[in-house]
Amino acid sequence: MDKWLSHPTALKIISVLLGILLFAVVHIDPETSPQSLTSSIDTKIIEAATIVPIGLDEEKYVLSAMEPTVARIVVEGKISSLYAASNSDYIVNVDLAGLKPGIQELPLIVKLPRGIKEVELSPRKVTVRIEEIVTKSFDAQVMVEGDVAAGFVLGGPEIVSEGGSAVQVTLPKDDMDKVGLVAASIDVSNADKTVVNKKAKLVVYDTEGQEITGAIVKPSTIHAEVKVTLPFKQVPLQLRYSGELPEDMSLVSVKPSVDFVTVYASQEDLDAISIYDGAVLDLSKVKQSGTIKVKAPPVDHIQAVNPGEIELTIVVEVATTKKLSNVPISITGTGPGLTAQILTPASGTMDLEISGAEAVLADVVLDDVAIVAKVAGLDPGTHTIALELELPPYVQPVLGDGQSLSATIEIMDPTVSNGNDPEDTEVGGTPVDPPDEGSEGATPGNNGSGSGNANARSGGDKSGNQHALVDANRRTPSNHLIAWKKEDATV
Structure with missing residues (x-):
């Protein structure tokens, strides 16, 4: 050991190690070193996390109020985890499963991303109001806005949807009691023809005319139209x-x-x-x-x-005939101060054969038929007048070959004396031919009229009420043209 310590190389190595230790002692701060060891952990604050209700039976109930609607969350975790999570990953719920209508206070439930834990939640409870929802049927209406073009009139609005005007409205029970009207609006400003809206949106209004938001309407639109027409x-x-x-x-x-x-x-x-x-x-x-x-x-x-x-x-029925005897000839249109008399036929009457259905002729009597000589505008003298017939509806005359429907009428002025001088007596006159088509006393044959079968009556009524313009031109079985007329009548 002594030999190793006394070795020059060993002394160099020991000197280097001592130098490193001295450097570490001098430069490392004991108070900051613990923070460097925990620098990967941090905190995060979510100021307004939306509180999401879950579990509500939406077919029966509606959440009409919740206070508050957001919560403040403080969380802690690794910096990498905090950066990886967005605010939408921090979920705050309130469980409404199994609740009944009313006002209740419920705890909040927080769901955090993995690796992050809750430090603080404020508030921890919310107050909710649950209401029962109801569905009710209403008749939709159409509201008209604006004024139509000048000279036109506005008709009544109409719903032409296949399902008619019935709609279903779903609302909380308290709001349902306030419903006053379910309607769609159609603008007719300056319209000169019918306005049609095939997808008019329905809106629910309360009794004061304010829209009730949140109402569910089925169907949500209707097919409606508003008549815009000329006057009628x-x-x-x-x-x-x-x-x-x-x-x-x-x-x-x-x-x-x-x-x-x-x-x-x-x-x-x-x-x-x-x-x-x-x-x-x-x-x-x-x-x-x-x-x-x-x-x-x-x-x-x-x-x-x-x-x-x-x-x-x-x-219609098979036609038959009936004879009427001594039908009187009446004179109309005599001028002021003038008199008129029938010269021929001398009796002042005519026999007349009429044709029609048996059920119609059975009700015809002499008073229902008139033969008229119109002398309006004729001067004193003798005139041959084409007679006109007034017959019940659906009745026509039957005239034989050569039979004339005319009369000779003498028109006199009583204030003028003939002086008993044959030369002063008017023995003739200007014959009056049957009225031409379009003249007074005749109805144009092309004016929608036709044969005697065109006379009109409703259900055999003898009153003469009819839906017809009756032609003045009638043909006999032998196809001779005669002139006669039935007065127009209107129901």
Whole structure:
């Protein structure tokens, strides 16, 4: 040992080791060295971690309030672990499983990332309010906003969804008691046609008109529309006829599915419209009793008609005839101060054969038929007048070959004396031909009218109410044209 210590090399090695020890003693601070050994551990503060409720039976209950909604967390762990975790990894829950409605105070549950531990949690409890939720059915409505374009009128809003207006609203029980209206809004500002919204959002309002947020509405949207139209009004339907029934057939009744239609036009034109006569029944298409549909198109100044199609219930029967004797001829239209008398036929009456369905003719009596001689505008003298017939609905005259439907009328001015001078007596006059088409006393044959079968009556009513414009041109079985007229009638 002494030899080893006295060896020069050994002395050098010992000297180096002593120098290192002296350096360490001088330069290492005893108070700081413990910190260098724990420098890998640190703390972190999450000031506002969101408190997330869990376990609530959301089909029955709703969390209507929670105080507070965030918590402060202080955690500790390795620096590497703290840096690796984001704030969303620090989870704070409140367990609501099995709770009943009411206000309760519950503890918080903290879930931290691995390697990190909780140092502090504030607060440790929260107060929650649980409410029962209920579902109730409501009829949705449409609220209209704005003003339509000038000259147009606003119709009633309508829900056209397949499921109708019924909707289901889910809310807490206390809020449900406040519901006043479930509605969708449609803006019609400056609209000149119907406004349609196929996905109008439904909103729940309370009794004071304020929106109730958080309401669940099923369905959440509806298909709604608001009518924007020209001015309109309802007017009586007056059916017109064209064509002819087969010779052996006659109408018993024609009953439309509606007696009134709605017509649309500018207000000025609308004020002048009293009837609608645009629907025409083509009698040539009627082969038997039954129903038939006819179009109701716009006519004259009418822009639209509702309904646009009308169903007619038609009854036809085999035609038969009936004779009426001594039907009186009446004179109308005599000028002021003038008198008129019938020269021929001398009796002032005519025998008349009429045709129609047996059920119709059975009710026809002499008082239902009139033969009229219109002398309006004629001067004193003798005139041959084409007579006009006034017949019940669905009845037509039967005239044989060569049979004339005319009379000789003498018009006199009592204030003028004839002086018993044959040369002063007017022995003749200007014959009056049957009225031309379009003249007074005749109805144009192309005005939607037709054969005598076009007379109209509803259900055999003797009152004469009808849906027809009756043609003045009637043909005899031998196809001779005669002139007669039935006064127009309106239901």
